[in-house]
Amino acid sequence: MKSLLDCLILFLLTSCSTTHNIKIIAHRGASGYLPEHTLAAVAMAHSWDVDFIEPDIVLTKDNIPVVLHDIHIDTTTNVAKIFPKRSRSDGRYYAIDFTYIELLKLTVHERVDLKTAKRVFPNRFPLSNINFKIPTLEDYINLVLGLNKTRNKAVGLIPEIKSPKFHKQQGKDITLIVLKLLKKFKLDQKNEQFFLQCFDPQELKRIRFKLNSDINLVQLTGDNSWKEADCDYDQMMTQDGLKEIATYAQVISPWINPLLQTRTLKVFTKTAHSLNLKVIPYTIRVDVLPKGVSEKHLYQILNTSKIDGIFSDFADRLIPYFRQN
Numbered sequence: 001m002k003s004l005l006d007c008l009i010l011f012l013l014t015s016c017s018t019t020h021n022i023k024i025i026a027h028r029g030a031s032g033y034l035p036e037h038t039l040a041a042v043a044m045a046h047s048w049d050v051d052f053i054e055p056d057i058v059l060t061k062d063n064i065p066v067v068l069h070d071i072h073i074d075t076t077t078n079v080a081k082i083f084p085k086r087s088r089s090d091g092r093y094y095a096i097d098f099t100y101i102e103l104l105k106l107t108v109h110e111r112v113d114l115k116t117a118k119r120v121f122p123n124r125f126p127l128s129n130i131n132f133k134i135p136t137l138e139d140y141i142n143l144v145l146g147l148n149k150t151r152n153k154a155v156g157l158i159p160e161i162k163s164p165k166f167h168k169q170q171g172k173d174i175t176l177i178v179l180k181l182l183k184k185f186k187l188d189q190k191n192e193q194f195f196l197q198c199f200d201p202q203e204l205k206r207i208r209f210k211l212n213s214d215i216n217l218v219q220l221t222g223d224n225s226w227k228e229a230d231c232d233y234d235q236m237m238t239q240d241g242l243k244e245i246a247t248y249a250q251v252i253s254p255w256i257n258p259l260l261q262t263r264t265l266k267v268f269t270k271t272a273h274s275l276n277l278k279v280i281p282y283t284i285r286v287d288v289l290p291k292g293v294s295e296k297h298l299y300q301i302l303n304t305s306k307i308d309g310i311f312s313d314f315a316d317r318l319i320p321y322f323r324q325n
Contacts, residue, residue: 022302022322023051023309025158027283028069032313034125035108036076037067038132039143046147048316051309052156052195055140059167059174064100065137065181071095071163075114077106077134096170100136108132121287137178141185156193158218164203165229175203179213190214197253199228201236201245208248218251218280223258239271246275253311256281260290260298266305273306282311284318 026048029041037055045053055067073079074093079086082105087093095103109127111120119127135143141157148155159178167174182188182196197218198204207213221233235241237254245252252272259265259281269279284302286295293301299321302310312318 022307022318023280024315024318024322025052025054025280025309025311026050026315027054027311027313028056029053030315032121032124032285032287035110035132036069037135037140038108039135039139040132042135042140042143043147045315046144046151046153046155048319049153050155050315050319052158052193053144054158054160054311055137056160056162057137057174057178058095058162059172059177060095060100060103061097062099063172063177065174065178066095066100066103067135067137067140068095069162071166073098073103073106073134075111075120077108079106082106096167096172103134106134108134121285123287138181138184141181141187145185154193156195157187158195158197160220161196161198161200161203163228164198164200175207175211179207179211182215188213188215190216192216195251197251201229201231201248203229205248216251217249218253219245219249220282221252221254223255237268242272242275242277246277249277251278251280251308253280253282256283256310257290260293260301265301265307269305269307278308280309280311281307284310284312284314286312286314286317 026045028036029038030044031041034041034044042053056069057065058068058071060066068076071094072092073095079093083093086097109132110125112118113120137159144155144157147153161174161178164174179188187194195216195218196207197220199220199222201219204217204219207215208217221236222228224233236245242252256265259268272279284298289295289298299318310318
């Protein structure tokens with residue numbers, strides 16, 4: 001027989017999960033368990049029946065969109081071992097300096113800190129000789145759509161265009177190349193199972209107004225020190241900033257840590273909702289939780305804040321909490 005406390009906990013979990021629908025996004029696939037962005041991580045995340053899977057996109061030398069979080073490839077691959085003389089003057093290796101055939105010679109591993117040569121997340125998938133490869137965006141999409149068919153699911157995609165300004169400086173228009181590929185899959189138009197995101201507001205405005213695309217857009221915001229784009233993210237997080245974002249995007253995706261520290265997530269979400277913007281913060285990592293916040297407490301904050309979705313490296317951990325019904 002269940003104790004009164006057990007019944008109370010079950011009631012709270014169930015009532016929390018039915019207050020509103022929080023979309024669960026597998027950040028870089030099942031990146032808490034397998035090297036980020038690999039096709040194995042995609043398949044694992046899909047098996048959890050998440051709402052969306054999130055890949056990041058950069059270009060190769062031969063203009064093929066590949067799924068990597070960074071324009072650099074030295075923190076997640078063995079490129080320094082395979083191509084020791086191909087770094088730039090800053091000592092870094094760039095995906096854009098390699099053809100896709102060359103990138104296929106590399107093995108993908110857990111992210112490492114270049115200064116210490118140690119894994120950024122010590123308890124995640126060990127560095128090993130398993131031959132994980134860098135996937136193309138086309139392979140990534142084909143795998144998700146194929147699994148949707150064979151598993152009779154409707155898992156969506158939220159890819160991110162990485163560093164469009166950098167690509168332009170290298171003579172490449174990553175946005176046009178990505179949109180051309182999306183058209184092949186009929187994903188270049190408004191579709192509730194597909195959103196395109198970027199840190200650069202000018203690039204999102206270009207997609208909306210100059211390229212006349214009605215694709216769902218997500219404005220990512222972060223810390224100004226990251227220098228993700230030539231903009232002021234602090235200003236963008238204000239009410240006036242959100243009003244501007246609402247003119248071209250459907251979703252605002254802020255870094256969750258400062259919103260938790262200042263206890264403003266609920267207020268921020270209410271303001272964004274008043275402007276018809278959905279709020280999907282990033283990123284929940286249960287192995288690196290915000291200071292002073294337990295996993296259970298974090299889920300309670302997310303639920304009461306009325307956010308619309310959440311990115312997580314451990315998306316499977318959120319499903320039992322938010323899908324009790």
